[in-house]
Amino acid sequence: MDFELLLGIGRFLLATTFLLLLTVPTAFVIIQMELKVIASMNLRVGPNRVGPGGLFQSTIHGFKVLAKEDTVPDQADRGTFTLAPWMVYMAAAMSMLVIPFAPGAIAADFNIGIVYFFAVLGLSVVGLLVAGWASYNKYSLLGGLRSAAQMVSYEIPLTLSIVGAVVLAGTLSFSELIAWQLEHGWLLIWQPIGLGIFYVSSLAEVNRTPFDMVEADSELVAGPFTEYSGMRFGFFFFAEYVALFIMSGILASLFFGGWLAPWPFPAQLGGFVGTLYGLFWFFLKTYLFVFVAVWLRATLPRVRVDQLMGVAWKVLLPLALVNLFITAIAVVVLDLK
Amino acid sequence: MAFPGIGIAKGMATTFRNFFAPKVTRFYPEQRPEIPDRWRGRLDLIYDPFGEHKCEVCFQCAQVCPVEAIDMSGFDSQGNRIRFGMPEIYDERKDANAYRRAGLPARPMRNPARWDEAVDTPWVDATIDAFNGRPEALVAIFRAVEDRYGYLPEQALRRISERMTIHWAQVFGAAGLGGFRLLPAPGHIVTVCDCAACRFAGGPALLAALEEELGIRAGETTRDGSVSLEVGSDVGAGSISPAIRVDTLVYGPLDAEKARHVVQERRRATAAAGSAR
Numbered sequence: 001m002d003f004e005l006l007l008g009i010g011r012f013l014l015a016t017t018f019l020l021l022l023t024v025p026t027a028f029v030i031i032q033m034e035l036k037v038i039a040s041m042n043l044r045v046g047p048n049r050v051g052p053g054g055l056f057q058s059t060i061h062g063f064k065v066l067a068k069e070d071t072v073p074d075q076a077d078r079g080t081f082t083l084a085p086w087m088v089y090m091a092a093a094m095s096m097l098v099i100p101f102a103p104g105a106i107a108a109d110f111n112i113g114i115v116y117f118f119a120v121l122g123l124s125v126v127g128l129l130v131a132g133w134a135s136y137n138k139y140s141l142l143g144g145l146r147s148a149a150q151m152v153s154y155e156i157p158l159t160l161s162i163v164g165a166v167v168l169a170g171t172l173s174f175s176e177l178i179a180w181q182l183e184h185g186w187l188l189i190w191q192p193i194g195l196g197i198f199y200v201s202s203l204a205e206v207n208r209t210p211f212d213m214v215e216a217d218s219e220l221v222a223g224p225f226t227e228y229s230g231m232r233f234g235f236f237f238f239a240e241y242v243a244l245f246i247m248s249g250i251l252a253s254l255f256f257g258g259w260l261a262p263w264p265f266p267a268q269l270g271g272f273v274g275t276l277y278g279l280f281w282f283f284l285k286t287y288l289f290v291f292v293a294v295w296l297r298a299t300l301p302r303v304r305v306d307q308l309m310g311v312a313w314k315v316l317l318p319l320a321l322v323n324l325f326i327t328a329i330a331v332v333v334l335d336l337k
Numbered sequence: 338m339a340f341p342g343i344g345i346a347k348g349m350a351t352t353f354r355n356f357f358a359p360k361v362t363r364f365y366p367e368q369r370p371e372i373p374d375r376w377r378g379r380l381d382l383i384y385d386p387f388g389e390h391k392c393e394v395c396f397q398c399a400q401v402c403p404v405e406a407i408d409m410s411g412f413d414s415q416g417n418r419i420r421f422g423m424p425e426i427y428d429e430r431k432d433a434n435a436y437r438r439a440g441l442p443a444r445p446m447r448n449p450a451r452w453d454e455a456v457d458t459p460w461v462d463a464t465i466d467a468f469n470g471r472p473e474a475l476v477a478i479f480r481a482v483e484d485r486y487g488y489l490p491e492q493a494l495r496r497i498s499e500r501m502t503i504h505w506a507q508v509f510g511a512a513g514l515g516g517f518r519l520l521p522a523p524g525h526i527v528t529v530c531d532c533a534a535c536r537f538a539g540g541p542a543l544l545a546a547l548e549e550e551l552g553i554r555a556g557e558t559t560r561d562g563s564v565s566l567e568v569g570s571d572v573g574a575g576s577i578s579p580a581i582r583v584d585t586l587v588y589g590p591l592d593a594e595k596a597r598h599v600v601q602e603r604r605r606a607t608a609a610a611g612s613a614r
Contacts, residue, residue, distance in 0.1 A: 043355055043359075044362050299348040
């Protein structure tokens with residue numbers, strides 16, 4: 001064993017552990033944000049008893065879930081029933097590996113980071129399907145199939161909307177993409193259509209309003225999570241919010257310059273200070289988009305399932321293809337490389 | 338809707354404005370709503386200590402109800418079934434209290450043991466005479482009787498009814514509504530309200546004060562058996578929290594000092610009655 005390899009393993013373990021631990025406060029913060037922001041938009045005050053100004057409401061909810069009884073239906077397939085929440089959560093947590101938080105703060109800076117990201121994120125569909133199937137409940141199964149249909153449909157425009165940006169920048173690595181944005185300006189101005197498609201699809205992909213039919217709090221029982229209780233349900237719930245964080249982070253990285261400040265990045269800022277500066281901008285942008293998602297949830301009603309599918313296949317997919325063609329032609333004709 | 342998406346934009350603008358708008362939430366236990374004096378809350382028939390309705394089928398409520406929302410049926414003093422309101426929705430009232438209040442022979446009481454305990458009739462008469470038999474002194478007379486017996490024995494009530502020529506139903510009703518005990522109890526039961534409103538308003542402080550005052554913990558009875566201390570959420574006095582209930586009377590809003598006073602008074606009265614007996 002040479003020293004380099006050991007160092008690499010140690011670094012990997014440290015990064016993954018840290019990211020896995022990071023998901024928990026992230027979910028707490030976003031849930032708290034959702035409680036308070038939506039309350040504010042409803043002219044309510046929202047949770048205000050637990051901690052100063054109700055600050056610990058979501059945290060206490062999280063610990064409450066731990067204390068709840070964890071029931072498994074008699075006929076359920078115990079193995080897969082247990083595995084499903086884990087799969088969904090891991091899909092969310094694993095995709096955090098490639099999120100570019102700041103210069104020098106990427107757990108794994110793959111040269112195929114974007115491909116890895118979409119591949120791993122797609123795993124959560126499997127988790128939801130497994131959850132629906134293992135519950136031995138026809139409502140769960142239907143919910144699982146619905147969620148699979150939705151997420152698989154939206155993965156296509158979601159991925160295609162990125163291809164334009166990838167063609168333009170000529171890289172599949174997040175850090176290189178951000179470096180490209182530093183040089184040429186944020187992809188927001190190069191790929192506005194791609195941004196629109198990506199945003200709509202990402203909302204559907206992480207089951208946010210107006211595309212939250214998977215859970216549909218007010219109508220379905222809980223979709224594929226019907227039979228889940230206790231911390232198993234907690235994992236699904238957490239994964240949803242972690243996924244929202246990840247999607248917002250990816251949105252910020254791909255189209256809004258990631259860790260870059262809106263004005264030219266001070267070149268002299270290197271090392272630790274530069275990392276902190278990058279972290280600041282990354283989290284600012286990410287939580288801005290989280291706020292927008294929460295804001296959308298306070299505003300929009302849920303769309304119908306046929307509308308959901310129609311938008312994916314009849315609008316977003318053709319639009320994404322057109323965007324890709326235009327980008328490809330422009331790159332060749334204008335020699336943008 | 339000329340331009341697609343304009344509706345979404347409008348909605349987003351509304352929610353964003355609301356985000357900064359003043360909030361309408363009222364912080365309930367700290368911030369009390371102003372309740373009009375004549376507000377009586379949800380109307381319900383009140384139960385006596387036997388768990389029977391106190392309604393005497395006198396129709397007064399039905400007659401004065403401006404929207405004619407009240408129907409009832411029961412038995413008059415001749416044993417005839419009487420009704421008020423639409424015939425389709427009559428409910429037969431055949432419980433013991435309805436019979437008894439109507440002057441009919443009632444079925445056996447659930448707890449006949451000491452209900453018609455013999456009372457010191459001359460003493461009751463003397464008590465009534467001390468107030469010159471004035472009907473407005475009824476409650477004061479009840480209080481004197483309860484101080485002596487710890488509750489209002491039926492024989493005493495009957496005697497009061499006869500002596501003061503007040504209808505039996507009125508005497509019984511006044512006794513029940515006034516919060517007097519109609520059954521003997523080992524002692525006074527002091528219940529400190531445990532509802533959310535009372536807890537916020539300082540219920541725990543009341544409990545601590547009473548525990549200190551009585552030298553017992555919640556759920557215990559004093560050595561002399563005169564007072565049992567309980568915690569319960571069924572006091573049902575959210576508007577006057579923090580509240581305590583002594584037997585059937587609810588007191589509130591109280592502070593620790595007032596709560597001590599209420600309990601001291603009750604103990605003193607019971608002790609005096611005990612020594613007189």
